[in-house]
Amino acid sequence: MKAYGMDLSVNFCGIRFEHPFLLSAAPPTDDLDMVRRAFDAGWAGAVLKTTSVEGTPVPLKYPMISSTDLGPQRVASLGNIDLISEHHIDVVERRVEALKREYPDHVVAASIMGSRQEDWQTLVQRLEAAGADFIECSFSCPQGSMGERPGAMLAQSLAATERVAGWVKAAARRCPVVIKITPQVTDIVEVAQAVQRGGADAICASNTIPSLPGFDVATRTPSPGLDGKSTYSGLSGPAIKPITLRTIAEIARAVPLPITGTGGPTTWKDAVEFLLVGARTVQFATAVMHHGFDLVEDLVDGLAFFMEDAGIEHVSDLVGAALPRLRGHEDLPGDLRARSEVTEALCVRCDLCHVACRDGGHGAIQVDSDRLPRIDEERCVGCGLCVRVCPTGALHLKVERCAQPS
Template identity: 45%
Template sequence: MTVDLSVDYCGIKHENPFILAPSPSTDNLDFLIKAFEAGWAGAVLKTVAVDSRIVSRVFPMVTRVEQEAAFIGLQNIDLVSEHSVEIVEKNVRVLKERFPHKIVVPSIMAFSKEDWQALAKRFVDAGADIIECSIWHPHGTEWTLCTQVNEPVGTEKIAGWVKEAAGDVPVVIKLSALDSDIIATAEAVERSGADGVSAINTIKSITGVNLDTLIPYPNIAGLSTYGGLSGPALKPIALRCTAEIAQKVNLDIAASGGITSWKDGAEFLLLGASTLQICTSVLRFGLGIIDELKQGLASWMEDKGFQNLTDFIGKSLPYLVEHSRLPRGIQVVSHINKEVCNGCGVCFTACRTGGHEAILLAEGFPKVEASKCIGCGICHAMCFLKAITLIRPGGEPKPAS
């Protein structure tokens, strides 16, 4: 079976759902040309302000976020595009002339109604397929030249201004998980007449503190600042935001935050996203990951019998219910697969400290006392080898998941 990866987002057909998210990479015309040649469906250009040239950068701008040497994300203190509006305008024209079927999305930021509308009109005239508005910025707010709006009324007003100026060109508003009520803001976007949302922006964060110098990272000549967290650490939050918006608001969603593999992408699509914006994974693995993303998603679709993306976009949403609607009275117990278990003892410790002391150590390996196990799942969650499954008492164990 041949599957179709194309998708309609805000009325614009994308050849596949994979889009480059705004970043330093998408501020470079040569890089964007290579990306489109490699097979990316489109790109959101790095956010541009009315006069980005006054922005003053500091270095280093990016630090690694890790836990026990495992990469979990990046924190950046980068600001808006260093290019003038004229240069970004020219890049849009070049890209659309050379790649008429690729999706080029300028990201704009402004302070006044006049500036929001002027930027929108300029990029519409340049041939932009979609206009994305970066209303809220997690760091460097004194440099962003943006109305600092993080509430529905202001968002609705700005979205309406831009939509009025953009006319038939779709307008997308980028949302933040730090919003006090992201659903209320998404509803405001819907009321404004805008066409979609992008969720989510990076999250204001601190990478850590150097215990020798006592200076938080990154160290900029003895001082530090807050930055925007991106990468795998954001995925659970971004999934939640995507699902909540999809359940409550009738807007197209571009998902962003922690998408590393085609599996991540499939999860976001199942929870209601139409397109997938990716940045950190490209920085780690390069533009060539687009082949794996497309092939992996296509193979999974074939296995599941899905012919196109609309067959499964939002298909997991009906399974998400309020806690009060979850079924009660279903008993499960832990089962340890000895063929997979290496006797590390993590499950024993977890059950002793947070469970019901239902796991014993016998000859160096854990054993479950079914009469004590309540099925809380702490041991299952802690087992890195996936040697533990939760089964009905007396039931047959299934393969680890």
């Protein structure tokens, strides 16, 4: 697929993707016809929803979805108490076969979860035989994924991560093995290193985040309420993107394994950010569940236009390109003098900047008789809070390098 004449193809673990956008292991990939429609809409690949060996109980509970809004913005985050797919390996094998037959140029991956060495190894061998392009191992389902204690995630244990990654890798003959981890750990770098020691080929970072999306306070019912009760949800969607970016960046700086990024992207810009911190491909679920499969057109066009404007020829030129800009706080420049400036033509005189600076900054923004904000150059330290609260983009920071640290 050439979008606007741009080659958007990427290579992940030796697998060619038409472009970096694929569906993650989630409800949109738990039905053969849905994946077909996704491929027809333009997705480059799909990780089929996590499967297990026959006989594994999958006791789904409904309702399973909750969300948080941000003012009028629906689904700022999506929470779910979903489990792995109810469809066991026998069904998923047939789906993989069908999709690879019908869509040989699309990437079809399978996600697996087991409880015993034998299960993990059976799953990878059978899906590899069915034609899967890579195997993703869910070590991070927030409802528990055979971790060291009930409800704990496998990827929260370094020893278990290394051990199970090793089992899967030992059983795989052809398929790259990708370990999907959770950001809910003390040190993500240690987890990534455990994956590497286990011999896996790549990391998927990162899964939903354990959360409590909220309550109906009148009835004290947590969300989603099941007869007045609930459990912790896996949180996804726009709200978790900053956490995912940090997770990917830390992994990319610490281990040489390729990364497929997931957790919160919606727009092409989000996806470019994932690439900049080191992801080679970007997986989507919540955005598709909200906006539909044809969202991929926005992503492909957006990436193509961005690359055209920026004069970038290959998507790989973006991968990790921003990592050198991430430093420890101690390595950041201390000789900058930043000051707020107002663009009067854009200012509607709401004076939210004044309130924010007065009560959350340094009292550097006064209001003149025209309601126009006036920056007190002496008091303004250039923190940037006013820029963040301005609803019309009327404020910006002017940054200069000064001779001596202020």
